[in-house]
Amino acid sequence: MRKPNPPATINELMQRVNDIAGITLGELAAQYQFKTPEHLLREKGWPGQLLEYVLGASAGSKPVPDFELLGIELKSLPIGYNGKPLETTYVSVVPLTNLTGITWINSSVKKKLNHVLWLPVLAEKELQPTERTIGTGFLWQPTKDQEALLKRDWEEQIELIALGDIEKISGHLGEVLQIRPKAANNKATTNAIGPNGKIIKTLPRGFYLKTHFTHSILSQEFMS
Template sequence: MGSSGGAREPEASKRREYSDVGRAPYELRQFGGGGGRFRVYPSVVFSFALVSPPASEAELLGRARSLAGHPLGAIAERHAVPLADVSRSKGWIGKLLEISLGATASSRGEPDFQLLGVELKTVPVDLEGRPKESTFVCSAPLETMGELSWERSPVREKLARVLWVPIEATPEVPVPYRRIGMPLLWSPSPEEEVTLKRDWDELSERVGKGHVEEITAHIGCHLQLRPKGANARSARWGVNEEGDPIRTLPRAFYLRASFVREVLARGYAPSGRSP
């Protein structure tokens, strides 16, 4: 059937152009034209084009920089990854970046890029480049945590070398059109590691003494320990004050948004240490 209003304007062309993003510290580039429609699926079964693992940090960083400025939908189409309803498929953005960059880790206990010892962390940011939420680091080994030193901890292993990738997270922009920001390779400075170690020591001591239920998100300067699981079915083993095993909600470590904001701000500054 015809339409008296003429050709319908493409959906992509009607959306607002977010020129303000260009002022963000990670320097998102503008879209390279195009547009079109992206079909969103409520759940995802990954069937994608394989990407070989990067052979060096330089190659990994080059791949990540080549994604900067592109919308998530375009990257998903390039690798034949169905678009997910992100509200129902938590972790979809991180998985998409892992696929497009050639991550190899099959276990959550290993860095995403095993050969390089690099962990990938995506960070949803606002128009000013500020993280909008805390960043998941890893699950907490409650049964053995009190016996682990900082040097042998999973937190230190995960944070030894991190590839930060900001992701535009403006609510008004549909997920397929949200852009990928400039990446940053980072390792904790000596001062940052001292504070992270202090946080780990305090939290692990409390867990080891059976006080896991008393730990709140207010404890820790950079590092938090918070519940990760909504009901009793996800319960894990921990220990009480007597050292006896108990069932408790699983916990995970998170970096505060304020700390990640400082990391990104320093890394993107003209004198930053990013490669």
């Protein structure tokens, strides 16, 4: 099958999502002749790349939502047999310099989480990547309460970075949104604001949603 065009409407996108529910990533890859890795150690992003390809995501590495025309971000969510997320969810890169004028409203986190297509994937450790089963995808937009939590966590941690206290930030901070190093190895450093406003070298950081928050989103969808 040839690569699908970006969906023109939300209905078209959700039709594609419904069409792949209940099949394995291996079956989906075979259907589209999409290259399959033997294991995910070096190809951790493969499930997401496959789903982006099949659903027609168009953003690539641009800092815009995956379905650019629709303003919708795709997030695949590995879950266990108990229906709980198995890992935190990456949102976006953390800005470590040039923070003047940056606010929650114009932040990459708000843009990415404004409208999300969540796609749960059964991904227990014993399952090979190709054996993982795609669940029922759904659209989500933060409630006022959820956005207030995200905004508070974002502002508290951005303030620490602006004050030169990047090294005080750990995954324990933030009720629903945490900052963690995001680098292939500890040699991949970038500039950040250090003490006294001087530039220091540090690991790149990413914003991640904590698992209890994504679990609450799943519960809100499937238990209500």
